Amino acid sequence: MTESSPILSVDRPLVVGKAHAESVVEHDTAWTRLIYVYLACATLWLVVGTLIGLYLSIKFLAPDVDHVPWLSFGRLRPVHTNTVFWGWTSLAMIALVLYVVPKTNQRRLYSFPLAWASLALINLAVIIGGLCLMAGINNGGQEYREYIWPVMAIFAAGVILIAYNLIRTIADRGVEEIYISNWYIMGGFLWTSVLITISYLPFYQQNGISETIIQGYYMHNAVGMWFTPIMLGLTYYFLPKLLNKPIYSYSLGVLAFWTQMVFYTMIGAHHFVFAPTPWWLQTVAIIFSVGMVVTLAAGTGNFLLTMKGSGRTIARSYSLPFILAGVISYFLWSAQGTLEALRSLNLVWHFTNYTVAHSHLTMYGFVVFLLWGGIYGLIPRMTGREPSHLLAGVHFWFALLGYFIYTFALMVGGTLQGMSWILEAPFIQSVRLMEPFWLLRAVGGTMMFLAHLIFAYNLWRMRPLRAKREMPATQMEALA
């Protein structure tokens, strides 16, 4: 057996050597430190938030695993969702924004102290918010609106301060045109500032149904007018930068931007299809959900056509595969959202675990994968220190396979749940049949959590060292 196998030969090793990032290109250590600390805090929340998620997944299989009020499912579930939303994803996203906006505007960030203050505020909100939820102090709201208003006000203050910081940076830009990334990023910040304000003002949510209308608007926009536009904006920077070529079409980006704003805002009511909310509002939401296909096709097409012909570069990079996976996820799982809004399919999937799969497919497969692509693409270029290439690969595959197992289990299980209700079987049947799928979900969740530990280690490997030790003498001279 000296002949090597066709799969694992010398020419085709199991792991491909990845290209190294070029040496340090950023010498602004204050800037590097700011961004790195944002990411370090974010990653702490990732590990904490997903550990809680993993523990919750075990509770579906062993509901009596503990009888501690603070760890009870109803109290802990919003701790998981809010920690990964506002702690991990938001902070990591803001870290990358704090690089991309100054870079594309060719100006230093307007105020570093303000940026540090925002970090402190957001961390504070996540800490107090989590403790309150575990103590049974919540807003009485649904998804992502569980923090009571004083806590959300702290978070909102953090977001608004960054928005101000960014506007001042952009207003003082060193280039004439505002690069498309900044459109999406500022969209995300301005829309979210408005969204939190509208959704936390009480005047028009004084009874059950009026509150439900605001909740539908809020839970939908908190994802799609915060994470989606900012992640797309970041990708409009990182993708061409890492591929070293221009974006396929600038105009497609502009088209997707305006349709995002007009279509996406209208579709929150599709979270309450068949509810006693106004029927016309639900129909409007469903129609614009279908309209989102335009935005999706424009955005994804633009990214994929930019990547066309760069297969080798992507394969040789440890950051670009994350971006490729994120872009494909963006299209697939957002399109899934459109399908779920259609009344005929909503009938089967609404209220089931299918929706849990959907939220993980989009938030994780799309948003988080693009974040990781950006982080692996950027940080080595700022600190001059690379992650373990092999571990970055292990991170990628564990996260990808983990979330596939997690979500496919819940999609199949959720569909069966819906079928069982349609067949008017006793309700407990829909609980019993889920058991194997909940087990698979815990297995996938474990793989995802392991991937997060590996990522945390890699982030530590990329940490900035003191400039004096790190910088070669020649560069020091060049700077002097």
Next chain:
Amino acid sequence: MSFHKNHWLLFSVIFFGYIALSWIVAIGPAIWVQDHAHALPGAKPLTPIERRGLQVYVAEGCIACHTQQVRPLKMDAVWGRPSAPGDYAYVKPLDIWHPYAPAVLGSERTGPDLTSIGARQPSEIWQYLHLYNPRSVSPDSIMPAFPWLFKVVAKPPADALVVPLPPTYAPPSGTVVATDKAKDLVAYLLSLKQVPLQVACGSGAK
């Protein structure tokens, strides 16, 4: 002057455009519904104890797994008649920390719908057993147990509400009695019943 070069123009359109759209799909409809969803004839507002029970319901996150909305679909008929906006007219803000109506409609049915749980399971004792440990009455349930809504006493006082647990679920010694929070929550759950919609034939809009 264009969006590409004038940041004030771009950001103003983004900002005010979004507020305008939000008026159309969120604030406007919410105000309209708030002014037009009147309580159904025969519906009663929550009593003080039921209101406190709703607070426990909210604090423990029951909303995460239980809906309170019956859709106009055949499969939902098991939970009652289709819900109407008026069914939620008495779902009101709780206090200064909860200045909005609690989101009782829910978004997931990991557990059954509770729209008419008060009619479906009217037994108080069943409710207490179920809250202390759901497995004691529903072996395959995965609902969390809420033992902290109860306390174990050596000798229950005469007026205590004793929970008659089967031996498997009873603590090794002592008797389980309900705390006020458990009583509040059960009062709230038992209050969940649909008011019949009486539509007389021929009385529709002409």
